[in-house]
Amino acid sequence: MPMKNQADVLFQWSKRYGDVVYVETMGQSIVVLGSDQAASDLLEKRSAIYSDRPRILTFELIGWGKLLGFLPYGPEFLATRKLFQQQLSKAQCVAYQDMQLQQAYIFLYYLIKKPQDFRSHLTRFVATVTAEIAYGHHVSSADDAYPKMSERVIDILIGAGIPGFNSVDMFPIQVRPEQEELQREAFGQVQTDMASTNSLYPHREIPQYDEKHLERLSLAAYHMHGVGFETTWSTIESFIFHVMLHPEVQKKCHEEIDRVLGDDKLPDFKDRETLTYLECVVQESARWHTVIPLGVPHRVMEDDIYRGMLIPKGSIVISNIQSITYDENVYHSAKTFLPERYLPKPKGYGEPFPDCNFGYGRRVCPGRYLADASVWIAAATLLAAFEIHPAKDKAGNDIIPPLEYVNNTLTSHPKTFQCEFRLRSEKMRSLIETLK
Numbered sequence: 001m002p003m004k005n006q007a008d009v010l011f012q013w014s015k016r017y018g019d020v021v022y023v024e025t026m027g028q029s030i031v032v033l034g035s036d037q038a039a040s041d042l043l044e045k046r047s048a049i050y051s052d053r054p055r056i057l058t059f060e061l062i063g064w065g066k067l068l069g070f071l072p073y074g075p076e077f078l079a080t081r082k083l084f085q086q087q088l089s090k091a092q093c094v095a096y097q098d099m100q101l102q103q104a105y106i107f108l109y110y111l112i113k114k115p116q117d118f119r120s121h122l123t124r125f126v127a128t129v130t131a132e133i134a135y136g137h138h139v140s141s142a143d144d145a146y147p148k149m150s151e152r153v154i155d156i157l158i159g160a161g162i163p164g165f166n167s168v169d170m171f172p173i174q175v176r177p178e179q180e181e182l183q184r185e186a187f188g189q190v191q192t193d194m195a196s197t198n199s200l201y202p203h204r205e206i207p208q209y210d211e212k213h214l215e216r217l218s219l220a221a222y223h224m225h226g227v228g229f230e231t232t233w234s235t236i237e238s239f240i241f242h243v244m245l246h247p248e249v250q251k252k253c254h255e256e257i258d259r260v261l262g263d264d265k266l267p268d269f270k271d272r273e274t275l276t277y278l279e280c281v282v283q284e285s286a287r288w289h290t291v292i293p294l295g296v297p298h299r300v301m302e303d304d305i306y307r308g309m310l311i312p313k314g315s316i317v318i319s320n321i322q323s324i325t326y327d328e329n330v331y332h333s334a335k336t337f338l339p340e341r342y343l344p345k346p347k348g349y350g351e352p353f354p355d356c357n358f359g360y361g362r363r364v365c366p367g368r369y370l371a372d373a374s375v376w377i378a379a380a381t382l383l384a385a386f387e388i389h390p391a392k393d394k395a396g397n398d399i400i401p402p403l404e405y406v407n408n409t410l411t412s413h414p415k416t417f418q419c420e421f422r423l424r425s426e427k428m429r430s431l432i433e434t435l436k
């Protein structure tokens with residue numbers, strides 16, 4: 001397996017060898033799926049045998065082996081997954097929308113005050129939403145501990161390196177106490193903070209839970225808060241990056257927003273269906289650069305035959321999401337940023353939204369409805385309120401950042417870039433100051 005730029009190399013393999021590639025490395029068989037067809041056929045239609053996870057030594061060493069994303073298929077997985085599904089179901093997520101909208105207003109307000117700090121405002125927005133849902137903790141000040149905890153989880157993740165490809169894994173052993181302390185700290189805080197109805201644990205019931213279930217809750221909340229944070233944060237950052245690089249796309253979004261809402265309103269979730277072009281831009285940004293380019297690996301639990309090929313029991317199965325979103329059989333000129341591709345024919349090309357970004361089958365991302373709503377409301381309110389431009393150098397020229405990405409373990413996002421947020425009108429300023 002390639003040690004560097006894995007997603008790019010595996011994409012080239014898919015183009016060269018086809019959408020099902022088999023590799024053996026040090027006795028381990030690995031199957032790389034490079035089309036939506038192959039990933040759906042195996043990971044969804046045959047999910048009864050494709051829903052296990054391989055052991056990832058790096059994550060076990062840092063103490064993450066019991067997190068849902070890395071649990072083997074079995075009773076503990078099912079019990080933990082149920083917690084996520086209850087808390088993050090499509091219907092349940094509608095109940096979080098008012099809170100997400102309010103947090104989006106606060107995000108805009110901070111952007112007006114200190115536009116150059118947009119990354120920390122984004123951290124606050126995303127971490128506040130996940131802290132509210134995972135812990136029932138309401139972030140009320142800029143110094144609140146929970147956004148900082150999310151960042152610390154990400155530091156742990158970055159410290160762990162790319163699974164299986166770091167220098168086995170001396171560093172992860174050092175970070176384990178840090179991660180355990182963080183998990184205790186966040187959960188301990190909750191047990192003293194008995195106020196919320198949103199959280200995973202309606203507090204009055206805590207004393208009835210046994211130790212095992214309490215540990216499960218603590219791990220689930222930690223996972224939601226940390227991993228849910230990183231993926232959503234990176235997706236919104238990527239959206240900002242793309243609209244900054246495509247002023248013509250941004251202009252069309254502004255025209256649509258003004259046509260639908262006028263110039264003195266901010267979008268709400270009920271406007272989502274009407275803002276069709278904006279929707280295409282959000283989807284195109286997620287397709288053009290996927291946040292988890294190689295998905296999270298599955299493991300097949302039985303020998304299987306697919307298109308006449310044997311997939312041996314125990315094979316690691318990688319859904320190569322980057323190849324799937326660049327599949328020219330589905331997305332014409334796949335490397336072009338083209339939001340219109342999703343519009344129905346003849347206006348557009350009728351191509352499908354990249355749902356593969358959230359994975360497949362019984363392991364599909366349980367946070368997808370929450371993440372989708374956070375990304376959309378951030379994107380819609382940002383563009384209603386601001387123009388986003390590249391920063392300028394001393395001579396007044398635009399600084400156009402290269403299309404380069406940082407790959408942290410499983411996730412990927414644009415390398416740090418600078419941009420300018422320009423308020424679209426004074427009316428917007430007063431509106432945001434009233435709403436926040």
Ligand code: HEM
Nearest residue numbers: 068069224228231232235296357358359360363365367371
């Ligand atoms: C845009 C943001 C997000 C993206 C792109 C994303 C993507 C993914 C992907 C590709 C997987 C692997 C699916 C598979 O194995 O086939 C996954 C798993 C997971 N995601 Fe997300 N995710 C996002 C946000 C979230 C949020 C907000 C949460 C929680 C609040 C979350 C929690 C999880 C968990 C717990 C798993 C493991 C599920 C399992 O193994 O059964 N994710 N996600």
